[in-house]
Amino acid sequence: MTDLQAEYAAHAASLQQRFEHTLAASGWQSALVYSGSLTPIFRDDQTQPFRAHAWFKAWAPLTGVPDCLIHVQPGAKPLLLFHQPTDFWYEPAPLPDGPWTRHFDLLAVPDLTAARSALPRSLARTAFIGEPPAEAESWGLGAINPPELLLPLDYGRAVKTPYELTMLRAASRTAASGHRAAAAAFQAGATEYEIHLAFLAACGLREQELPYNAIVALNEAGAVLHYQNLRRHRPALHHSLLIDAGTQFNGYASDVTRTWSFRDPDFRDLIDAVDAAQQQLCAQVRPGADWRDIHLASHRAIAQVAHEAGIIRCSPDQAVECGVSSVFLPHGIGHLLGLQVHDVAGLQKTPEGGDIPRPAGHPYLRLTRVLEPGFVVTMEPGLYFIEPLLAQARGDARAALINWPRVEALRRFGGIRIEDNLAVTATGSENLTREAFAAVA
Numbered sequence: 001m002t003d004l005q006a007e008y009a010a011h012a013a014s015l016q017q018r019f020e021h022t023l024a025a026s027g028w029q030s031a032l033v034y035s036g037s038l039t040p041i042f043r044d045d046q047t048q049p050f051r052a053h054a055w056f057k058a059w060a061p062l063t064g065v066p067d068c069l070i071h072v073q074p075g076a077k078p079l080l081l082f083h084q085p086t087d088f089w090y091e092p093a094p095l096p097d098g099p100w101t102r103h104f105d106l107l108a109v110p111d112l113t114a115a116r117s118a119l120p121r122s123l124a125r126t127a128f129i130g131e132p133p134a135e136a137e138s139w140g141l142g143a144i145n146p147p148e149l150l151l152p153l154d155y156g157r158a159v160k161t162p163y164e165l166t167m168l169r170a171a172s173r174t175a176a177s178g179h180r181a182a183a184a185a186f187q188a189g190a191t192e193y194e195i196h197l198a199f200l201a202a203c204g205l206r207e208q209e210l211p212y213n214a215i216v217a218l219n220e221a222g223a224v225l226h227y228q229n230l231r232r233h234r235p236a237l238h239h240s241l242l243i244d245a246g247t248q249f250n251g252y253a254s255d256v257t258r259t260w261s262f263r264d265p266d267f268r269d270l271i272d273a274v275d276a277a278q279q280q281l282c283a284q285v286r287p288g289a290d291w292r293d294i295h296l297a298s299h300r301a302i303a304q305v306a307h308e309a310g311i312i313r314c315s316p317d318q319a320v321e322c323g324v325s326s327v328f329l330p331h332g333i334g335h336l337l338g339l340q341v342h343d344v345a346g347l348q349k350t351p352e353g354g355d356i357p358r359p360a361g362h363p364y365l366r367l368t369r370v371l372e373p374g375f376v377v378t379m380e381p382g383l384y385f386i387e388p389l390l391a392q393a394r395g396d397a398r399a400a401l402i403n404w405p406r407v408e409a410l411r412r413f414g415g416i417r418i419e420d421n422l423a424v425t426a427t428g429s430e431n432l433t434r435e436a437f438a439a440v441a
């Protein structure tokens with residue numbers, strides 16, 4: 001058995017144990033985990049790009065096959081009902097034959113009716129996990145996504161198994177290759193669209209295989225936090241590139257951002273300062289650290305950078321107190337990462353549910369939990385020149401604390417974000433992204 005096979009075996013055993021425990025605690029007999037349906041477009045014979053549900057991907061490294069089901073029962077091998085239609089319009093997915101399949105009873109089914117027939121006659125004590133297809137209405141399911149089952153499972157997903165860490169490391173390595181190619185295309189004067197193509201080609205992925213829409217922003221577009229356009233035209237001048245692009249490997253995502261200066265040494269110094277702040281924040285990632293404290297520390301760190309760069313006129317502490325730091329860093333410092341790029345349960349208080357509130361004045365933070373070994377998080381401080389936020393600050397008491405000529409001079413660069421993925425270890429963290437960049441260098 002290879003290391004990976006052994007890791008998958010341990011992962012499957014851990015999932016089985018978590019499901020058995022949670023089923024027993026919530027009073028359900030079994031769980032039916034769905035891969036998801038193809039979603040048709042209104043009055044069209046086309047469908048939305050398919051994305052497999054996260055809980056299905058947790059069990060099976062299958063990201064592209066709709067209408068599969070996994071029946072999880074205590075004390076039994078999970079049953080994978082693999083959707084294999086008889087079809088000459090599309091190529092049916094081949095029956096999976098990886099070493100992981102030995103942990104399943106595997107049955108090919110041509111459609112959902114056949115899948116239902118392969119399941120026990122009564123599903124009255126079975127909980128369905130996923131967005132159910134219309135056919136499931138007549139299956140006599142006990143419940144669909146009951147919170148008493150789903151919430152504890154989601155909560156536990158923050159802690160990754162060694163298998164999952166291996167998947168996440170692999171996703172980081174592909175992303176690093178893509179980022180290197182993207183940076184080279186930018187330095188050669190490419191458009192946003194061309195830089196995106198360079199990223200995809202180096203990763204060996206098509207766009208719909210990415211875990212989220214890549215942000216490829218030249219110049220001022222870097223100030224749009226989730227910039228969605230890929231402009232085909234070449235700007236008159238290249239100033240900067242902000243690229244936030246990740247990949248996935250067997251359903252596990254990477255989420256990586258880098259910012260580059262084209263020729264401007266002053267902006268490059270500012271990137272280096274944000275990068276240094278980011279590394280100091282990464283050093284705070286360890287078991288027991290409260291993510292809300294790390295978020296607040298990131299505001300002091302970015303305010304310090306802004307202060308030293310002459311962007312703000314007040315002390316870093318005052319900048320955080322008065323909300324000036326939020327003008328330049330409006331988003332959360334990071335989030336859980338895994339089967340979803342913004343993974344579930346970031347705010348969840350206990351396995352049973354509830355929310356840990358965000359710090360006042362920080363409405364966009366996606367993670368408020370205390371870190372544990374096995375958590376994988378992103379660390380993504382930024383410093384942006386965002387017109388609507390600057391306009392607000394210009395109109396209130398914060399105006400006097402900002403060096404407006406300096407801000408005006410930097411506006412053409414849009415903004416800076418540096419984002420790495422970190423796995424929390426027993427004593428600190430492993431930086432999956434920096435290791436990946438070093439490995440592909």
Ligand SMILES: [Mn+2]
Pocket residue numbers: 255335378380419
């Ligand atoms: Mn992110």
